[in-house]
Amino acid sequence: MKVGIIGLGLIGGSLGLDLRCQGFEVLGVSRREKTCNLALERGVVDKSSTSFSLLKEADVVFICTPIEAIAPTIERLIPHITPQTIITDVGSVKASVVESCSLLWDNFVGGHPMAGTAEQGIEAAQKDLFAGAPYVFTPTESTPTESLNKVEQLARSLEARIYICSPSAHDRAVALISHLPVMVSASLIDACESEIEPEVLQLARSFASSGFRDTSRVGGGNPELGVMMAKYNRQELLRSLSQYRQSLDKLIDIIDREDWETLEAILSSTRTARPRFLS
Amino acid sequence: MKVGIIGLGLIGGSLGLDLRCQGFEVLGVSRREKTCNLALERGVVDKSSTSFSLLKEADVVFICTPIEAIAPTIERLIPHITPQTIITDVGSVKASVVESCSLLWDNFVGGHPMAGTAEQGIEAAQKDLFAGAPYVFTPTESTPTESLNKVEQLARSLEARIYICSPSAHDRAVALISHLPVMVSASLIDACESEIEPEVLQLARSFASSGFRDTSRVGGGNPELGVMMAKYNRQELLRSLSQYRQSLDKLIDIIDREDWETLEAILSSTRTARPRFLS
Structure with a gap:
């Protein structure tokens, strides 16, 4: 052949x-x-x-x-x-x-x-x-x-x-575990950089270590690749971002309401869930 | 001494x-x-x-x-x-x-x-x-x-x-680079796990690799630590989550409007900004 x-x-x-x-x-x-x-x-x-x-x-x-x-x-x-x-x-x-x-x-x-x-x-x-x-x-x-x-x-x-x-099942899955993390991670860098108090921004830059490093890695990658994902998988990426926003808003609401039991239950479930994606 | x-x-x-x-x-x-x-x-x-x-x-x-x-x-x-x-x-x-x-x-x-x-x-x-x-x-x-x-x-x-x-400058900076990443990362796992199509969830679990692994790491950590951060740094964490949500919503809007130039500009700026936190 x-x-x-x-x-x-x-x-x-x-x-x-x-x-x-x-x-x-x-x-x-x-x-x-x-x-x-x-x-x-x-x-x-x-x-x-x-x-x-x-x-x-x-x-x-x-x-x-x-x-x-x-x-x-x-x-x-x-x-x-x-x-x-x-x-x-x-x-x-x-x-x-x-x-x-x-x-x-x-x-x-x-x-x-x-x-x-x-x-x-x-x-x-x-x-x-x-x-x-x-x-x-x-x-x-x-x-x-x-x-x-x-x-x-x-x-x-x-x-x-x-x-x-199917092509759409592929795109949906890839949006969740590959394209969504890029936007989630880029938003983290963007949010930190948009800190308006200069002293706090300076301290944040000095204090950042492995947690920030890992969570921000894919958001600090090749911009052309990020645009390409968004451009060619726009619909599925928007769908995954909407799912993500729901999860984020749920956490914000729980922290706002000081519902520590529910927060611990969610963080326990994410700890249990993560290895299912990495086996 | x-x-x-x-x-x-x-x-x-x-x-x-x-x-x-x-x-x-x-x-x-x-x-x-x-x-x-x-x-x-x-x-x-x-x-x-x-x-x-x-x-x-x-x-x-x-x-x-x-x-x-x-x-x-x-x-x-x-x-x-x-x-x-x-x-x-x-x-x-x-x-x-x-x-x-x-x-x-x-x-x-x-x-x-x-x-x-x-x-x-x-x-x-x-x-x-x-x-x-x-x-x-x-x-x-x-x-x-x-x-x-x-x-x-x-x-x-x-x-x-x-x-x-000051204590508050510390808490604000630590919220941004340490406590916020935990919630951002946990929300990613939660969003992926909440995928309602069983086939897509299964594919997502099979396809996940280094991007998902790094971005989800701190969100899959010790739940007690996560709750402790939220409980004792609640106000600053909520402030950082609100900053984050603005950054995320900006990205969602840009992708929705197909404004690829602006998306590339933001991803270029996050690529440039990240090393400032990791020097």
Whole structure:
């Protein structure tokens, strides 16, 4: 089987490394000549090119570009491939991507390998990045079963944990545990920085330690990524923010009413609940 | 100088270890005989007792009990000491503690060493726990300067970073960077757990990774500690929660209005602001 990868960054590069190890022939396409050469040097691909014509014999093509470029990339790829070619993507939001891409290409399977590092680019590509991590596929009624099976088999070869669900269930779950934390965490930094008493702000900055550090981490991350989540998963993010606001308002009301028994019951339940998300 | 410590847990025990290293005679009082013996064995104290009479010759007494026990402990200690004895505490909330304790004892200096580990009890006591960490003193107009200087000198010998501010400035700053994150983080867990679609809840639990783990960490901690913060720092916590809610509502509104430029500006500002709290 020949596997094409468009976009040789952290995800595309790491996919290439693993799939080559599995014996697949990996054909890589990047916009930049320099990245193509680096991909060859690092053993990420067997062949690389800045032209989509390299992919004419690929059985499966992974689109590993930023979300906004997925559909435009497929449009440009179509003239170079045959209807048998399976296209899959690695975007972190699925409903909008699957909708637009399925219209462009019948043989499309939405995917989301949930792995990453703080680093970006092909230099950060590494083996076994996906081992043990969730790899989610989001077929629709019109997704060819055989194509889903084929990309699922590739994902299994990476030793990823496979999940299959609808695009909207994926987006809803990812909003809760990935996109919502970014906004919750950013709001914490914003609230602290908006402290109007200069002495208190200065003391807060001096006193902050591990609790603040951990809770604020994802809110202090890449702004472009945060905007991308909000833009492409807006509806589900707003839904999760509304759920969050209800939980927050409940806590505020309990503290305001000095209902310490209920507060302890809630904090006991969150302590019990947290490990269910981290097993 | 003889130093008394009441409450031989993580903080009291670690204070004893360091202060003995500095050559002070350390007298430790615990409610439990077993802890007294352990304190002697571990070299935390020179002498220990379950009776406050051990402290009659102490120049400075550190009250290292939970917050709610600080004032009652001072009441019980008073019959055993002379007016020259300086009393200081290590409570993580200051306005309410300083108010009640200053009424009981003129020679009282409110203090808060901002160090700790996830462990509790004398078994967790360790040397150099306070080195490099903030140690805040919160004198009032009636606090004797000489007494403040004396406890400050002790804190300096621990190589702590000394801060001096009003009790309310302390409580306001600590609410922002320590107590607010607990409620923000607990609300995240609560919001995720309140997901009404069983499939989405199950997927969310399976997909959660480092972003959720870090953002939810302090919200999944000790419920008694969370209640204690809310109870004794209620007013400042409510103030910080109100600031937080404004920041959150601003983000929700921006996402709702699809104002991506403003969202990117805010996320850029939180990325820039975060390191100011972690230097």
